[in-house]
Amino acid sequence: MNPFGSPVLSVPEQSAEDLGVSSNEQQVIAFISGIPEEINDSWLEKILSTCGEIASWKRVQSADGSPQAFGFCEFKSIHDATRTVRVLGTGGLWTMPSTYSQPLNIQLDAKKKHHHERGIDSKQNDSDILQSLERIFDEIEKSKSVAQNGNEGKLSPKESANDEELVGFSLDLEEAWEKDQAKKARHKRYVTAAEEREKHISIALKERESRLERNAMRELDDVEEKQRRQEAMSALLSKWDDSQEEQLGEHEYYRDRQRWWRRRKSERAHEMEVDEADRYRQEREESANTNEAATATDQRDVIEALIKEIPSDPKLLFEWPVKWEYIDANLVKTKVEPAVRKRLVEYLGGEGDDSSVDELTEYVTAHIQQHKPPQGLVEELEMVLVDEALVFVARIWRFVVYESEACARKL
Structure with missing residues (x-):
């Protein structure tokens, strides 16, 4: 070595x-x-x-x-x-x-x-x-x-x-040596991407746990506050002497019952509004969590089904009827071009000082924008990528097919 x-x-x-x-x-x-x-x-x-x-x-x-x-x-x-x-x-x-x-x-x-x-x-x-x-x-x-x-x-x-x-x-x-370095670089990128995904999942789980913990603490505080009020009322009622309080006339209930009743109705209405708002907030949070999980699961299932539906075999893949009406200039610029550049960097082993990656990226995206068949692209790229040209074009074409189907199905 x-x-x-x-x-x-x-x-x-x-x-x-x-x-x-x-x-x-x-x-x-x-x-x-x-x-x-x-x-x-x-x-x-x-x-x-x-x-x-x-x-x-x-x-x-x-x-x-x-x-x-x-x-x-x-x-x-x-x-x-x-x-x-x-x-x-x-x-x-x-x-x-x-x-x-x-x-x-x-x-x-x-x-x-x-x-x-x-x-x-x-x-x-x-x-x-x-x-x-x-x-x-x-x-x-x-x-x-x-x-x-x-x-x-x-x-x-x-x-x-x-x-x-x-x-x-x-x-x-x-x-x-360059092929070996490119292989190591691809492996490093895959490992980094996996670590990033794990990091995002971990952060999302911690946020969810924190949200559930906050809800649980708020509910516990509400229960304790109600229990405190009940205990205070029970202690008051246990010592309450109605005849004595009526003679003293210190409590508003005995001085002016109509006024007391009007104030009590207002307080009770406010308490009921607070209780209703609290119940609505809890139901909304529970519903949001449930819908969020269900929506994410459904969306993921639909996407996975679409990915499985698109063939991996180049011959079958190249026969797939691409929905070109959804592959406009904006989609090519924002999604297809970055994907093509990323794949070329992987195959060529780096950006390099020359403009080969830029030129090849422009050539491939122009081929796609002109709705030309994939086999012609394979033949042209064989001069650069040799035996890997077919695999490269198949990966890019599968991405184009997926984006056109995803747009058509409004995923």
């Missing part, structure tokens, strides 16, 4: 018996990282060849063609590979000049690692290699000086050929 997170070129493993050679004669692939910016492919190939005989050197490039700080070197034998690690690797015999930002890091193919120690050739004349490396780095320094003075020469034919060869190699790696 590439330590930068990009996929690594897989190499079929064959045994020495299959090849008819000893293990030391088998070619070995090494992962080279930490390549300084100052060292181009031509110089690095010279450096690696000084330590051991190599079959190929391929440096990874980004999508815009700029060289990355890592690549893959195929050595012709385990001796060549281990000698290179011993000389150039971290803590090796050769120490890069301090002007370079970082040392080379060389990792052998994991399947060949067990040969590392056995492959060391202690009899190799290391002084010759070190002297050669010294000369190479002197030449590199001279070329840097020339470049700084504005006299940088053109690439040699060999360097140009190597660059062209590496473009296809690096693009394959980048494409695999």
Whole structure:
């Protein structure tokens, strides 16, 4: 696995018996990282060849063609590979000049690692290699000086050929890496959306529980207030002496019964109005909760039934008679276009700096607005989405069918 997170070129493993050679004669692939910016492919190939005989050197490039700080070197034998690690690797015999930002890091193919120690050739004349490396780095320094003075020469034919060869190699790696990143991004979006839905549901449930709790507390307060008034009245009546109160004449009932009755009727009417309003409020809240739940359930059932009614098979889906009279410019702009853009970002792996997503979104929405058949859209998008064009168009077409049916059925 590439330590930068990009996929690594897989190499079929064959045994020495299959090849008819000893293990030391088998070619070995090494992962080279930490390549300084100052060292181009031509110089690095010279450096690696000084330590051991190599079959190929391929440096990874980004999508815009700029060289990355890592690549893959195929050595012709385990001796060549281990000698290179011993000389150039971290803590090796050769120490890069301090002007370079970082040392080379060389990792052998994991399947060949067990040969590392056995492959060391202690009899190799290391002084010759070190002297050669010294000369190479002197030449590199001279070329840097020339470049700084504005006299940088053109690439040699060999360097140009190597660059062209590496473009296809690096693009394959980048494409695999980008697909993996797009897959992870889609998964992350799905997880985020699920978490958001759970969050909204949790908030709605808490609000409902809070509303029910407030209603329960209000009803409890009403019950306690009525009970308090009843207890106060019972205590008063238990000590009430009607003849004595009549003689004292302090209570309004005994002083002016008509006046007392008029006031009592007014108070009673007010109490009845308050009780009626309270009952109406409770009934309305209960009815609203019931209707809200019933309406939401009915609406969800109707929508789910419509979704199940629309076929998933592209052949049957493309034969569905779309109700185009409901697919107007406003619906395309507010609903269809965002859905198309979202799907394109998923398939292409991001918005990117170029305008490819914008152009494709405009093309797809224009195709839909012109009421053109979906099969033509599949054929046009195959140049961009290749095998995924049919699935992409089917998803978009299913959305168009759903929106037209939802509008027609007034959902």
